[in-house]
Amino acid sequence: MCGIAGEFRFDNAAPDAEAMARMLAKLARRGPDAEGQHADGPVRLGHRRLAIIDLSPRSAQPMLDAASGTALVFNGTIYNYPELRAELIARGHAFHSDGDTEVILRAYLEWGEACVERLHGMFAFALWNRETLFLARDRLGIKPLYYSENLGCFRFASTPQALLAAGGVDTGIDAVALHHLFTLHAVVPAPRTIFNGVRKLAPGTTMSVNVRGEISHRKYWSLQAQRPVVPKSEAEWTEAIHESLRQAVKKRIEIADVKVGVLLSGGLDSSLLVALLAEQGVPDLMTFSVGFEDQPEERGNEFEYSDPVAEMYGTRHHKYLIPNSEVLRRLPEAVDAM
Structure with missing residues (x-):
């Protein structure tokens, strides 16, 4: 940006x-x-x-x-x-x-x-x-x-x-x-x-x-949402969505003069992006996951979900575990950026 x-x-x-x-x-x-x-x-x-x-x-x-x-x-x-x-x-x-x-x-x-x-x-x-x-x-x-x-x-x-x-x-x-x-x-x-x-x-x-x-x-623009004239089957919708996603990813990787990476949480959106980039044959695909220390009431990271995705698609994976002491030290910067 x-x-x-x-x-x-x-x-x-x-x-x-x-x-x-x-x-x-x-x-x-x-x-x-x-x-x-x-x-x-x-x-x-x-x-x-x-x-x-x-x-x-x-x-x-x-x-x-x-x-x-x-x-x-x-x-x-x-x-x-x-x-x-x-x-x-x-x-x-x-x-x-x-x-x-x-x-x-x-x-x-x-x-x-x-x-x-x-x-x-x-x-x-x-x-x-x-x-x-x-x-x-x-x-x-x-x-x-x-x-x-x-x-x-x-x-x-x-x-x-x-x-x-x-x-x-x-x-x-x-x-x-x-x-x-x-x-x-x-x-x-x-x-x-x-x-x-x-x-x-x-x-x-x-x-x-x-x-x-x-x-x-x-x-100059507003969404014009309407049903297709000819209804599609579930399989046709699946393929149409897949093709739209393929084209969206293709447009973005074709024009960049720098390497492409994915912030990978292991959730649906980021995992799908990794799969689509791998499908396009992006070489040396880099992924990044960020986690925090566990708390008694909840887990602090999602590495258990992101690790299998990175392994499945052979990405060059980077994991960052942020200690609580660092979170608190940088908190004023985060607030200032809000």
């Missing part, structure tokens, strides 16, 4: 460089490989990079199109970027990198805000075209995108902690969000968060902010 942040001023003041530095410091763990900033008039964009696709500096961010002055910060992965890249090249676009970041930039230059409808993946990004700040989030909201509005200023970031570090945020408790937190299995639906002064962009939604501070949202 990467971390993105930005500030848009409407009061003729320059964006706060020190506030941006504080935001990026809070995002450092999301992107340990590199840091970048881009300032253009009332806007400053920041990025912390975790390199997954095109590990070279050519895919560094913020990414800028020199001809138009359009700048992009992006967190996520676009699984169909090779196909989109080929289509954009056929339409006359010249690329200077090999990753998915530039595909988003050039897709926006070609199709405008409708570019999001062509992206298949998990993403949160912001584009500045010297007139409008355009933000978007993937269909299911896999990648986070938070924002705050202050008098004369709009900020966004990958985490609420980054926005709080920038300052000027109302940290009072949102009573409606608190109600949701305790009644919806700790889920607070967008656009609310637990803080009055922090909102989050809803999944499958874009946001545009203009130089007057006017904000508009557009829902």
Whole structure:
């Protein structure tokens, strides 16, 4: 994952460089490989990079199109970027990198805000075209995108902690969000968060902010669930689900320029992922399991379930048993990251 942040001023003041530095410091763990900033008039964009696709500096961010002055910060992965890249090249676009970041930039230059409808993946990004700040989030909201509005200023970031570090945020408790937190299995639906002064962009939604501070949202996708015209048998459903899972795994492993691993608990989801990756013939598949010390009332690990899966598929397995003393020592860091 990467971390993105930005500030848009409407009061003729320059964006706060020190506030941006504080935001990026809070995002450092999301992107340990590199840091970048881009300032253009009332806007400053920041990025912390975790390199997954095109590990070279050519895919560094913020990414800028020199001809138009359009700048992009992006967190996520676009699984169909090779196909989109080929289509954009056929339409006359010249690329200077090999990753998915530039595909988003050039897709926006070609199709405008409708570019999001062509992206298949998990993403949160912001584009500045010297007139409008355009933000978007993937269909299911896999990648986070938070924002705050202050008098004369709009900020966004990958985490609420980054926005709080920038300052000027109302940290009072949102009573409606608190109600949701305790009644919806700790889920607070967008656009609310637990803080009055922090909102989050809803999944499958874009946001545009203009130089007057006017904000508009557009829902570009919603699930259309319906039964097939011709009913399927149980065996046909089983094969259809298997094929969908195969294709989902295949898309992800084909584009990564780094090794793939699985956090293996031994439960249904992670065990199925290991099986699907083994089915695809992924070499030297790495799995990781984390456990804690047993307590009188419950087991502290699930190694008895994860070990057989790792053995069955011949993975390069890594087990980490965390002692209670270490858990308590690192607890403040965990709370700070919530």
